[in-house]
Amino acid sequence: MDTGTLLLAATPLGDARDASARLVDALGSADVIAAEDTRRVRSLASALGVAPGGKVVSYYEAVESSRTPMLLDALREGRTVLLVTDAGMPSVSDPGYRLVSACVAEQLPVTCLPGPSAVTTALAVSGLPSDRFCFEGFPPRKQGERRRWFGRLVAEERTCVLFEAPHRLADTLADAVSVLGGERRAAVCRELTKTYEEIRRGSLAELAAWAAEGVRGEITVVLGGAEPAAAADPAELVALVEERAAEGVRLKDAVAEVAELAGVRKKELYDAVLAARR
Numbered sequence: 001m002d003t004g005t006l007l008l009a010a011t012p013l014g015d016a017r018d019a020s021a022r023l024v025d026a027l028g029s030a031d032v033i034a035a036e037d038t039r040r041v042r043s044l045a046s047a048l049g050v051a052p053g054g055k056v057v058s059y060y061e062a063v064e065s066s067r068t069p070m071l072l073d074a075l076r077e078g079r080t081v082l083l084v085t086d087a088g089m090p091s092v093s094d095p096g097y098r099l100v101s102a103c104v105a106e107q108l109p110v111t112c113l114p115g116p117s118a119v120t121t122a123l124a125v126s127g128l129p130s131d132r133f134c135f136e137g138f139p140p141r142k143q144g145e146r147r148r149w150f151g152r153l154v155a156e157e158r159t160c161v162l163f164e165a166p167h168r169l170a171d172t173l174a175d176a177v178s179v180l181g182g183e184r185r186a187a188v189c190r191e192l193t194k195t196y197e198e199i200r201r202g203s204l205a206e207l208a209a210w211a212a213e214g215v216r217g218e219i220t221v222v223l224g225g226a227e228p229a230a231a232a233d234p235a236e237l238v239a240l241v242e243e244r245a246a247e248g249v250r251l252k253d254a255v256a257e258v259a260e261l262a263g264v265r266k267k268e269l270y271d272a273v274l275a276a277r278r
Helices: 021-029 038-047 061-076 097-107 116-126 143-151 166-178 202-212 236-246 253-264 266-277
Strands: 006-009 032-035 055-058 082-085 110-113 133-135 159-164 185-190 199-201 219-223
Touching: 006 021, 006 097, 006 253, 021 038, 021 082, 021 110, 032 038, 032 219, 038 055, 055 061, 061 097, 082 202, 097 110, 116 159, 116 185, 143 166, 159 166, 166 202, 166 219, 185 236, 199 202, 219 236, 219 253, 236 253, 236 266, 253 266
Parallel strands: 006 082, 006 110, 032 055, 032 082, 133 159
Antiparallel strands: 159 219, 185 199, 185 219
16 A cells, blocks of 8 residues: 655744645545644635545644554555644744654655745845754743853854744844844844734844834844854964863864864864964
């Protein structure tokens, strides 16, 4: 018996008209529809003028582990399983990763019906560089962990996209100012594609002051990257290499270690060390 296929389908962020024709077809033809919120998927199907063709089951974070075996059984039996979340692409800070990983492990077919994504939508409208970017999901909820989390982004030169709950946005932006500096450019995208869509662009300090008054809706934050650090002068790093060498580290290894930390070429640093020794 041929196995079924897992369909990962992006759903509209807010405007049902953003749904793809393939999503409409899949809603009407899939044997099983695994939805983060069954009420939402039925509402979406109604807005699109299609009746769910198969069994609709819930598949949210708390039940992912328990529901995954049942969905795998359906796939093994040759059924088509459509996985959708409340908005955007499954697995991107939404349920789906466990099921996809399990399918990959069993070599069960997985494909994607592409479409809306809050990550790329926010990146596109932010006005910040988009040639290189990273996605960091949700920041930690506790302030200490959140500040350490931002600490890892201090030297990140790529534009960074993250999600945040509206009631935590003010605290998160305030911590970003403390760690990254108030001048870092950023954008806060609220209610993307919806009636009251709002894009706020400016410095982190400006955005933190705005958010302090309270914000509602689905939030996506885009942080500008750090300015490239000036390259260190290899001659200024010789002492660090010699310190490591004095501790018993081979010269070649000491050079490689310091060069990586400082972002300089190993050969240039090695030549500087030899020149200083002469």
